Amino acid sequence: MSTAKVESVKISLGNFLRSDNLTANPIAKPLIALIENISQSCQMISKAVNQGALDNILGSAGSGNIQGETQQKLDILANDMLIQANESSGLLAAMASEELDTIHVIPEHLQQGDYLLLFDPLDGSSNIDVNVSIGTIFSILKKPQQDIPITESDFLQAGYQQVAAGYALYGPQTILVLTTGNGVQMFTLDRHQATFFLTRSAVKIPVDTKEFAINMSNMRHWAKPIQQYVSECLAGTTGPLQKDFNMRWVASMVADVHRILTRGGIFMYPWDQREPNKPGKLRLMYEANPMSFLIEQAGGASINGQEHILQIQPKQLHERVSVILGSKNEVDRVLAYHQSF
Ligand code: AHM
Ligand code: MG
Numbered sequence: 001m002s003t004a005k006v007e008s009v010k011i012s013l014g015n016f017l018r019s020d021n022l023t024a025n026p027i028a029k030p031l032i033a034l035i036e037n038i039s040q041s042c043q044m045i046s047k048a049v050n051q052g053a054l055d056n057i058l059g060s061a062g063s064g065n066i067q068g069e070t071q072q073k074l075d076i077l078a079n080d081m082l083i084q085a086n087e088s089s090g091l092l093a094a095m096a097s098e099e100l101d102t103i104h105v106i107p108e109h110l111q112q113g114d115y116l117l118l119f120d121p122l123d124g125s126s127n128i129d130v131n132v133s134i135g136t137i138f139s140i141l142k143k144p145q146q147d148i149p150i151t152e153s154d155f156l157q158a159g160y161q162q163v164a165a166g167y168a169l170y171g172p173q174t175i176l177v178l179t180t181g182n183g184v185q186m187f188t189l190d191r192h193q194a195t196f197f198l199t200r201s202a203v204k205i206p207v208d209t210k211e212f213a214i215n216m217s218n219m220r221h222w223a224k225p226i227q228q229y230v231s232e233c234l235a236g237t238t239g240p241l242q243k244d245f246n247m248r249w250v251a252s253m254v255a256d257v258h259r260i261l262t263r264g265g266i267f268m269y270p271w272d273q274r275e276p277n278k279p280g281k282l283r284l285m286y287e288a289n290p291m292s293f294l295i296e297q298a299g300g301a302s303i304n305g306q307e308h309i310l311q312i313q314p315k316q317l318h319e320r321v322s323v324i325l326g327s328k329n330e331v332d333r334v335l336a337y338h339q340s341f
Contacts, residue, residue, distance in 0.1 A: 045082075067318060072129070097286070223270065280322035
């Protein structure tokens with residue numbers, strides 16, 4: 001793997017964003033400020049996650065989101081922290097969240113900026129109460145037009161139009177993973193200094209892998225191409241793929257994608273027949289687009305079975321999508337299986 005480890009002088013997130021590393025494609029100052037703001041929100045969420053039961057913030061909130069999913073107390077807390085910390089930054093025109101019914105436009109009495117921020121405030125909800133890694137996923141778009149009120153349709157931009165994307169993973173370490181279109185960098189939170197420091201740069205995903213991630217309990221519901229591919233993975237060295245595969249499924253997309261960015265692999269949450277009218281479980285704008293931007297920037301691939309996720313023109317804010325992403329040769333194989341059925 002060609003991922004470079006950063007060992008000597010510690011470079012903070014802020015210093016990295018302002019550094020010469022990015023001269024080929026420098027980041028606009030307001031975007032740097034926005035990313036720093038988001039990173040501070042992630043530090044606050046990380047602290048709350050660490051406190052857990054001590055602060056009585058585990059368990060269900062007794063409410064549901066627009067997608068009919070039960071909200072956990074920490075889902076709502078993380079959502080509120082992101083909104084509060086970014087609302088008065090002067091950098092945003094509006095925000096959208098997996099946990100909000102519609103967009104949150106910056107109120108008129110506050111300064112407006114040129115960016116749109118989208119987030120899944122706490123991904124991996126089913127893992128919150130069991131102390132397994134969870135995370136915050138974010139995507140940043142440019143406001144498309146000047147001087148007109150922002151509407152939901154301004155958010156409906158294809159993934160390739162993202163100006164930055166990333167996630168914070170709240171695991172044994174809190175790690176911020178970021179792309180601004182200049183490759184992928186990883187920053188680890190030093191809690192004593194309340195600062196994220198660069199710990200991996202120029203992350204590259206190996207093109208080949210022997211590790212797949214999928215919720216196997218849904219196997220009987222999948223479409224034929226996914227059934228065929230996973231059966232071949234299970235067949236091991238004596239099957240058509242001629243290698244033994246390992247399987248991992250954390251059920252937190254942040255953790256599964258982090259493993260793939262670290263050592264390769266293929267992640268799949270495909271369409272299945274349980275709810276045939278839904279294209280998939282995961283959300284295009286809050287999960288699939290930002291993760292696909294990271295994966296492609298690290299040399300991997302990300303598709304919905306038919307096309308590259310970053311090329312999909314969104315039709316709705318809370319749109320769902322099938323996701324197959326990771327090591328390029330395996331994702332290409334799954335694409336070919338879809339084309340041959
Ligand atoms: P969430 O945003 O409500 O947490 O749902 C998304 C999560 C992903 O992180 C994960 O890949 C998937 O749902 C797990 O689903 P399942 O419980 O069906 O395995
Ligand atoms: Mg999620």
